[in-house]
Amino acid sequence: MMICVLIIIGTVSCDYEPSGIYEKELDQNQGPPEISIIELDLQPENDTVVLTYRRVWFHFESTNNDIRWVNFYLDNKLLGTVESDNGYFDLEHNSLTVGYHSLKLEIFTGSGSGSIADSLGIEGFFFSTREWVIKVLDAEFRKVTTTVADGFMKLRWPPLINKSPEFIIYRGGIEIGRTHSYEFTDKGYVGQGAIYSISYLDETEPDKVIHYGGVEVPEETRIKYNFDSDNNYFITWEKPRYYAAIDTILLLGRNDTYIKPDIQWTTDINRLRFEIPDSLFGSLRQYWMIPVPKYPDPLYIHSYSNYSPLASPTIEFKVGYPAPAFGEFFRVGKTEFIYHAEFSGLGYRDSILRYTATGNRIIDRVGPKLNDALVSGLFFVSTSVSPDGSLYTANAGLTHKVVVGSANDLNNYKIADISNLTNRPLLAGMPVSNIGTGIIIGSDKKYLYDFVNETILGTVGDDTWLSDYNISPDGEYFYLRLTYTIWLYSYKNSIITPVKTINYFDPPFFDYFSFVADEAGMAVGWDSSTKIFYKVKCSDMSITQSFPVDEEQLLEVDFYNDQILSFSPYLLVIRSLTDGSVLFEIPISYQYIWKGMFRLCGNSIFHDDGARYFLK
Amino acid sequence: MNRKNTLLFLLAVFLSQSVNCQTFNAGFTTGVGFYRMKYLKAYNSALLNSLAFEPQVIADYPPFFYYEPSLTLSFDKFSAGILTSYNSTGSRISLKDYSGEYLYDTKIRSISPGFYVDYSDFDFSRKFSLTLYFKLGMIFSRLETKSILNVFDMTIDSIETLYRSQSFYAEPGMRLNYDISSLLSLSLNLGYLSQIGKGAFKTKENVGIYYYSRAVGPDWNGIRTGLTLELSFLRPPIFQKD
Numbered sequence: 001m002m003i004c005v006l007i008i009i010g011t012v013s014c015d016y017e018p019s020g021i022y023e024k025e026l027d028q029n030q031g032p033p034e035i036s037i038i039e040l041d042l043q044p045e046n047d048t049v050v051l052t053y054r055r056v057w058f059h060f061e062s063t064n065n066d067i068r069w070v071n072f073y074l075d076n077k078l079l080g081t082v083e084s085d086n087g088y089f090d091l092e093h094n095s096l097t098v099g100y101h102s103l104k105l106e107i108f109t110g111s112g113s114g115s116i117a118d119s120l121g122i123e124g125f126f127f128s129t130r131e132w133v134i135k136v137l138d139a140e141f142r143k144v145t146t147t148v149a150d151g152f153m154k155l156r157w158p159p160l161i162n163k164s165p166e167f168i169i170y171r172g173g174i175e176i177g178r179t180h181s182y183e184f185t186d187k188g189y190v191g192q193g194a195i196y197s198i199s200y201l202d203e204t205e206p207d208k209v210i211h212y213g214g215v216e217v218p219e220e221t222r223i224k225y226n227f228d229s230d231n232n233y234f235i236t237w238e239k240p241r242y243y244a245a246i247d248t249i250l251l252l253g254r255n256d257t258y259i260k261p262d263i264q265w266t267t268d269i270n271r272l273r274f275e276i277p278d279s280l281f282g283s284l285r286q287y288w289m290i291p292v293p294k295y296p297d298p299l300y301i302h303s304y305s306n307y308s309p310l311a312s313p314t315i316e317f318k319v320g321y322p323a324p325a326f327g328e329f330f331r332v333g334k335t336e337f338i339y340h341a342e343f344s345g346l347g348y349r350d351s352i353l354r355y356t357a358t359g360n361r362i363i364d365r366v367g368p369k370l371n372d373a374l375v376s377g378l379f380f381v382s383t384s385v386s387p388d389g390s391l392y393t394a395n396a397g398l399t400h401k402v403v404v405g406s407a408n409d410l411n412n413y414k415i416a417d418i419s420n421l422t423n424r425p426l427l428a429g430m431p432v433s434n435i436g437t438g439i440i441i442g443s444d445k446k447y448l449y450d451f452v453n454e455t456i457l458g459t460v461g462d463d464t465w466l467s468d469y470n471i472s473p474d475g476e477y478f479y480l481r482l483t484y485t486i487w488l489y490s491y492k493n494s495i496i497t498p499v500k501t502i503n504y505f506d507p508p509f510f511d512y513f514s515f516v517a518d519e520a521g522m523a524v525g526w527d528s529s530t531k532i533f534y535k536v537k538c539s540d541m542s543i544t545q546s547f548p549v550d551e552e553q554l555l556e557v558d559f560y561n562d563q564i565l566s567f568s569p570y571l572l573v574i575r576s577l578t579d580g581s582v583l584f585e586i587p588i589s590y591q592y593i594w595k596g597m598f599r600l601c602g603n604s605i606f607h608d609d610g611a612r613y614f615l616k
Numbered sequence: 617m618n619r620k621n622t623l624l625f626l627l628a629v630f631l632s633q634s635v636n637c638q639t640f641n642a643g644f645t646t647g648v649g650f651y652r653m654k655y656l657k658a659y660n661s662a663l664l665n666s667l668a669f670e671p672q673v674i675a676d677y678p679p680f681f682y683y684e685p686s687l688t689l690s691f692d693k694f695s696a697g698i699l700t701s702y703n704s705t706g707s708r709i710s711l712k713d714y715s716g717e718y719l720y721d722t723k724i725r726s727i728s729p730g731f732y733v734d735y736s737d738f739d740f741s742r743k744f745s746l747t748l749y750f751k752l753g754m755i756f757s758r759l760e761t762k763s764i765l766n767v768f769d770m771t772i773d774s775i776e777t778l779y780r781s782q783s784f785y786a787e788p789g790m791r792l793n794y795d796i797s798s799l800l801s802l803s804l805n806l807g808y809l810s811q812i813g814k815g816a817f818k819t820k821e822n823v824g825i826y827y828y829s830r831a832v833g834p835d836w837n838g839i840r841t842g843l844t845l846e847l848s849f850l851r852p853p854i855f856q857k858d
Contacts, residue, residue, distance in 0.1 A: 014681060014683070015723070017706070018708035018721045019708070020674040020708060021674070022672040022674055023713065115669075115713045115714060115716075116711060116715050116718060116765075119667075121668075
């Protein structure tokens with residue numbers, strides 16, 4: 001027995017002992033993954049989000065490593081944690097008060113090393129989303145939330161406790177579906193805006209419908225007008241969020257409310273623009289978009305009208321590169337002009353502005369000191385500018401005074417009293433030469449007037465109404481015009497002398513007549529019956545050059561850039577002032593135009609309604 | 617019945633029969649036991665699957681040495697006696713990396729007192745003979761488990777638990793004997809132990825181990841191979857009949 005005991009004691013030391021270690025080589029220097037947002041019901045693009053109390057859905061994706069949890073921080077305090085890469089979090093009355101709060105999300109991912117610490121969630125990467133300012137409105141907890149899933153509108157709502165009824169979904173008061181689940185995909189929604197309502201059938205009383213909740217979704221379909229300095233005009237829009245529900249995108253446009261719109265369309269959801277032909281330059285156009293649903297509701301009626309419930313808001317614009325809208329327009333150099341702003345409700349064209357075409361901006365302005373021109377007494381209407389762009393005159397108001405100022409510094413002006421010359425309540429334009437002399441249409445005659453020294457230089461004619469009049473840049477010539485008759489005068493040695501009377505019945509007659517801005521003693525004219533353009537000497541009206549200009553109307557001669565602007569129905573033509581050769585032809589949509597509608601400056605055509613076409 | 621009382625009982629029975637025997641034998645067997653341990657191995661698999669990380673099973677109840685002293689009395693062609701067997705084995709689940717270490721060790725031991733009978737009528741030659749034997753007894757098992765989890769120098773988990781169980785066994789087998797001399801013989805044994813009764817593990821606080829709601833116990837089933845050295849003594853005169 002003792003031997004047995006000894007043997008047993010000796011063998012106990014030969015117990016089995018486990019040994020060995022499984023050691024894993026790992027790369028612990030893993031870089032952080034990239035987090036992308038698959039869904040975040042917080043409008044990531046906005047800084048401030050207006051919320052009612054509701055559920056916030058989220059779904060993040062990590063490039064390499066698992067997302068372990070998402071923390072929600074409200075006002076820098078941890079509000080809650082969701083241990084998943086997707087799910088929801090409820091913002092409820094008991095967790096935040098009405099008013100402004102900050103909200104931030106924090107995402108924790110594994111480290112990707114595969115280590116024990118990584119597996120236990122002790123090692124990993126933290127990511128913070130941006131911080132939102134949320135404005136919480138005092139309203140009931142909004143149960144129904146909307147999101148976009150695979151290009152469709154998806155509604156979700158929390159389940160009922162201990163109940164699994166059939167839910168009825170309404171859009172705009174019309175039933176669009178039923179489900180026993182807690183989500184519904186509305187394939188008929190294309191972004192037109194809607195009010196959704198969810199009800200359910202009472203399980204004990206099948207005819208009883210109980211309202212569960214609802215949500216209002218704003219209209220999202222938007223289009224925008226875009227342009228560039230290459231005369232490219234187009235309508236653009238963002239890719240529709242509910243792209244899978246859209247079959248065709250229609251773009252409708254028109255000039256006039258009373259005409260049928262023209263239609264462009266595409267079935268390519270990734271196409272995000274339509275071009276506007278540059279021949280529409282200067283046209284006032286309306287556009288709207290209609291996304292045609294791929295899965296229309298039973299009550300859907302196809303319509304092109306901008307009143308269609310699916311139509312985007314209508315946009316209206318002048319086709320062209322934006323430019324100032326002007327009334328009177330005076331060139332003051334190659335690339336600048338002075339203009340009168342259009343009537344704006346503040347008064348009668350009571351501001352004069354100087355604009356640079358190369359900088360696309362206003363560089364000087366003068367107007368009444370008070371907003372109300374009637375109170376200030378200054379109208380700055382009936383403007384004229386000297387050809388060299390140094391002086392300007394304007395009507396100073398109802399007191400028969402004239403503003404005389406520097407066109408290089410518009411606010412440097414004086415007021416001259418000319419009540420002794422005229423008692424007209426609103427003075428007609430007072431053209432001024434480079435030396436400050438000009439023409440005043442008086443009560444009973446026409447005055448040649450020195451605006452700088454405020455002296456009368458001479459008088460001519462009587463109180464006959466004139467269709468046009470002007471003075472030469474050097475002040476040595478002036479003309480008075482009455483439709484089919486032009487009286488040309490000279491002013492030398494303080495004596496006004498008639499030079500010639502140009503009569504319609506004595507060709508050539510100049511339907512267009514103007515002094516040359518940069519050449520003393522010279523004028524240009526154009527005969528609409530023969531379509532011939534003439535350059536003449538003022539001293540004797542002898543012709544020094546002529547060439548054809550075949551269009552219906554001659555609109556302007558740009559002496560600074562040596563160009564002629566002319567018009568025929570649906571066509572603007574730019575010709576060389578040197579020889580009349582055609583430089584540009586621009587198709588437009590106008591059959592008739594009015595005087596002053598299109599002007600030249602800075603190698604561009606300006607439309608008086610605020611559009612610009614670059615000559616390239 | 618505990619181990620001590622069982623051993624005493626067996627000894628008493630042995631001594632009571634010693635008056636009738638021809639020879640008195642004291643033997644010692646050692647060899648390798650193969651242990652099925654079905655439920656403990658399944659428990660290890662389930663533990664592996666439940667862990668967030670991926671360790672490996674380094675050892676899964678491998679075969680190991682056993683030791684078996686015996687006292688028998690020979691009666692013409694058969695012998696009977698008592699013996700006690702000592703068996704041990706264990707397992708290890710391990711994982712180590714730069715961030716820490718996980719270790720789950722189990723060590724299971726048993727002491728199995730029992731009765732022994734054999735029948736020997738198969739002599740091949742003067743020296744060699746074949747014996748068929750049968751053992752029947754109890755198994756007193758003891759299971760120690762140790763679980764350690766360290767992460768970045770922090771001990772997250774460190775638990776040691778001791779379980780015990782009791783069951784019965786039966787082991788038929790055969791022995792190839794070689795008589796070295798009239799007193800000494802060497803035998804090669806081959807038998808198969810079958811555990812009778814599950815013998816679910818319990819701690820002192822009566823806490824068990826469960827696998828899918830089933831209580832886990834040892835599973836000593838398996839082949840036993842070994843080598844026996846036996847000393848034979850003629851029955852002392854005190855025990856001779858008149």
